[in-house]
Amino acid sequence: MILPKPRGELSAALFEALRSVPERTPPLPQFADDAADAALSLWVLHELSYRGFEDVDDEAEWDLVALGVRRTLERELEQRLRDRWPGNPAGGYDPDELLAFVEADDGPSLSSYIQKKATREETLELLRQRSVYHLKEADPSAWTVPRLPVRAQAALVELQFDEYGDGDPNRLHSHLFARGLDAEGLRSERGAYIDEATPETLEMNNAMSLFGLHRRLRGAAMGHLAAFEASSSLPSRKMAQGLERLGFNDQLVGYYTEHVEADAVHEQLAARDICGTLAEDDPGQADGIWFGAFTCLDLEARFARSMFERWGSQE
Amino acid sequence: MSGPPQHDHPDVVLCPGGPVLVRGAHTVQDADGQVHEVRRPVVALCRCAKSARLPFCDGTHKLLPEGARP
Ligand code: FES
Numbered sequence: 001m002i003l004p005k006p007r008g009e010l011s012a013a014l015f016e017a018l019r020s021v022p023e024r025t026p027p028l029p030q031f032a033d034d035a036a037d038a039a040l041s042l043w044v045l046h047e048l049s050y051r052g053f054e055d056v057d058d059e060a061e062w063d064l065v066a067l068g069v070r071r072t073l074e075r076e077l078e079q080r081l082r083d084r085w086p087g088n089p090a091g092g093y094d095p096d097e098l099l100a101f102v103e104a105d106d107g108p109s110l111s112s113y114i115q116k117k118a119t120r121e122e123t124l125e126l127l128r129q130r131s132v133y134h135l136k137e138a139d140p141s142a143w144t145v146p147r148l149p150v151r152a153q154a155a156l157v158e159l160q161f162d163e164y165g166d167g168d169p170n171r172l173h174s175h176l177f178a179r180g181l182d183a184e185g186l187r188s189e190r191g192a193y194i195d196e197a198t199p200e201t202l203e204m205n206n207a208m209s210l211f212g213l214h215r216r217l218r219g220a221a222m223g224h225l226a227a228f229e230a231s232s233s234l235p236s237r238k239m240a241q242g243l244e245r246l247g248f249n250d251q252l253v254g255y256y257t258e259h260v261e262a263d264a265v266h267e268q269l270a271a272r273d274i275c276g277t278l279a280e281d282d283p284g285q286a287d288g289i290w291f292g293a294f295t296c297l298d299l300e301a302r303f304a305r306s307m308f309e310r311w312g313s314q315e
Numbered sequence: 316m317s318g319p320p321q322h323d324h325p326d327v328v329l330c331p332g333g334p335v336l337v338r339g340a341h342t343v344q345d346a347d348g349q350v351h352e353v354r355r356p357v358v359a360l361c362r363c364a365k366s367a368r369l370p371f372c373d374g375t376h377k378l379l380p381e382g383a384r385p
Contacts, residue, residue, distance in 0.1 A: 096331060096332075103377050150319075150322070151322055154324075158356055158357060161356055162355045162356065162357075166354055166355055166356065168354075171354070233372075233373060233374030234373075234374045234375075234377065234378070237367070237373060237374070260368065260373045260374065261358075261359070261368060261371045261372075261373065262355065263374070264334060264359045264371070264372040264373055264374050265334075265336065265355065265357050265358060265359040265372075267374075268328075268330050268333065268334070268336055268359060269336075269357065272330070
C-alpha cells in the first residue's frame with residue numbers, strides 16, 4: 001500500500017514528512033482542517049504499526065515528530081469518545097449485563113437494510129467501507145495479548161486462533177474477505193479503498209487501534225471486542241441473506257455465514273472468559289470494558305446513520 | 316503461601332440463556348443422526364432448538380423472550 005491522498009493541510013504536511021524519514025522531519029501544522037483531515041492522519045500514523053507503506057521508511061513508526069502528532073490526535077479522539085460515554089451503567093462488570101446491553105441496542109441497522117432493501121450499488125459501497133476493517137480483521141485486538149492477566153490472555157488467544165483461521169491460512173477471516181472481494185471484481189489489498197473511507201469509517205478504525213495500541217486502554221479494547229462479537233452473529237446472517245438476494249458470489253456470502261457460527265462462540269468467550277476474568281483479575285479495568293463496549297455500538301450507529309444519509313434512506 | 320493458581324478450564328460450559336460451549340470436539344452428531352465436522356477449537360451448540368444452523372448456535376436465542384430461553 002502507498003500513502004493515501006491527503007485530505008487537508010495536516011495530512012498533506014504529515015505525508016510529506018513521512019516520506020522524508022529518515023531525513024529530519026520538518027515541524028508540522030498544529031491543527032487539522034477538519035474531522036476527515038484529522039482522522040486520515042491518525043489512520044496513517046497507526047498503519048505504520050501494522051504493515052506500513054511502500055513509500056514510507058519503516059523507521060517512521062518511531063519518528064518523534066510523527067509520534068507527537070499521533071499522540072495529539074489520539075488525545076483528541078479519546079476525549080471525543082469519552083464525552084459521548086454516559087458511564088458504567090452497572091458499577092463493576094457482569095457478562096450477562098454486557099450481553100443484555102448489546103441486545104438492547106436499537107441503533108440503525110445496516111444489515112437489515114442490506115437483507116431486504118439495498119441496491120447492489122449501495123451494498124458495494126458498504127463493502128468498500130467495511131473493507132478498511134475487514135482486511136485487517138482481528139489485528140487491533142492482537143496488540144492486547146501481552147497486556148492481560150493469565151485467564152483473559154488464554155481466552156483471547158483461543159478466540160483469536162479462530163479469527164486467524166485455526167492454523168489454516170485459507171480460513172483466516174481477513175483472507176476470506178479478501179477472496180470474496182476479489183471474486184466480485186473488487187480490490188482486495190489492504191487499504192485498497194482508503195481514499196473513499198468516510199470520516200466515520202476512519203474514526204471507527206482509529207478507535208480500535210487506539211484501544212489496542214495503548215496498554216492503559218486494555219479494558220476498552222476487550223470491551224470493544226465483546227460488543228463487536230455480540231453484535232455480529234444475527235447481523236451476519238442478514239448480510240449473507242442480502243448478498244444472496246443480490247446475487248453476490250459464494251465466497252463473500254461464505255465470509256458472513258462463517259461469522260454467524262464463529263461469533264456465536266466468540267461473543268460468549270469475549271463477554272465471559274475474556275472480559276469477565278479481566279474484570280476479576282484486574283478490577284481497575286471494569287469501567288474501561290464498558291467504555292469500549294459503548295464506543296463500539298456508538299461508532300457503528302454513527303457509521304450506519306452516515307451511510308443512510310448518503311443513500312437518502314429514511315431508515 | 317500459595318503459588319500460581321490452578322485455574323478451572325471446563326470442556327463443556329452452559330451459557331445462561333444461550334448455547335453450550337464445547338471445547339476440543341472434532342465432530343458433532345445432530346438430532347437426525349447427521350454428523351457435522353467441527354473446525355474451531357470451541358464450538359457453540361444450540362440449546363434453544365431455534366437455530367437455523369442446528370446443531371450450532373446462530374444467535375437466534377437472543378430473539379426469544381426471556382422466559383423461553385434455555
Ligand atoms: S442457543 Fe443460540 S440459537 Fe439456540
